[in-house]
Amino acid sequence: MLDAGIKTPALLDELESHLRDDVQQRMKSGGGAQEAFEGAAQCMGLARALTTEFKKVGATPQALQRLMVFIGLALTAFILCMSGFTFWYLGMSLVEQIVAYGAVACSLVVAGGWRYAVPVLPVLPNQRTRNRVGAACILG
16 A cells, blocks of 8 residues: 555554454454455455545546636735834834744745655643643744
8 A cells, every 4th residue: 555655544544443343243244354454455455546546535526726826926915014013114224124023934934845844843632741832932
């Protein structure tokens, strides 16, 4: 499955669970362990076929993806324009405007790149620890 491109742990766990259930069912029907496993694996199908099916299920239509990108870029441009107007209206100096634009740009990068950062963040199973880290981030 890994060689065929199915690398998501949740999908692999789900496939393994289905395989184990099918093997147990076949063994209860009177088959041996080896025959039950081979039958269940054959029934599950080829890894490449499963990869294709998973891609179909999780795929977003191309037109919708383009629309989402366009809306995201339009909103980003709007935010930058409104920020520029606000900086001008407040009479900020050039240095203040550069710092303010830097803050806006950093906020936009964090908002836009959050989905890429989440997979590398550590998992904190303890609720109290999560609350403390969250409070520290907010205060920071």
